Amino acid sequence: MKLLFLSLLFPFVIFTSCNQSFVFGEDLDIDPKGWHKDSILVFYSDSLTELPSLIKIGFNIRNNIDYYFRNIYLFVEINIPGKEQPIKDTINHLLMTSEGYWVDEVKGGNIKESIAYYPYAIKNPPKGVYTMKIQQGMRDEVLKGIVSIGSRIERVDLK
DSSP, X not given: OHHHHHHHHHHHHHHHHHOTTEEEEEEEEOOTTOEETTOEEEEEOOOBOSOOSEEEEEEEXXXXXXXXXXXXXXXXXXXXXXXXXXXXXXXXXXXXXXXXOBOTTOEESSEEEEEEEOSSOEESXXXXXXXEEEEEOSSSSEEOSEEEEEEEEEXXXXX
C-alpha cells in the first residue's frame, strides 16, 4: 500500500515542481472525427483562493501532423469571478511558417503541442471559479487533426 501511494505521489511531485508558474489546468480530448465549429468546450477552474498578483490564461493545443492549416483561430470567452461581462476575444494562433515549418513554440513528434495565450495578463485577479470557453473559428464545419484542447492559468513573474 505504501509503495502504491509513493508511486502515485512521485509523478505529482515531479510535475508540480517542474512548472512553478502553473495554477490550474485541464485538457479535453477532441472526437477523432473532428471538432465541430458549433462545439464549445467549457473549463471550470477549482475555486482558486491563493492567486498571485498577476496571472495569464492560455489554451493548450494538441494536433497531429495531418492538421491541414498553418494556424488556428480560437473564439474564447473568459468569465472572471465577480465580473458581470466576460472577456470575449479571437486568438489567431500560428502553428507553421509560410514555408511549412513548425514554429519554435510548437513542440513534439507526431502529436504537436503548443499554447495560445490570451494576450493580456490579469492584475490582482479575484478569488473564485474561473470559466473558460473555447470554440474553433476555422472555416471548416468539422476541423480535423486536433487531438485535444486545454485551458490553463499561470502565474506571471515580473523580473
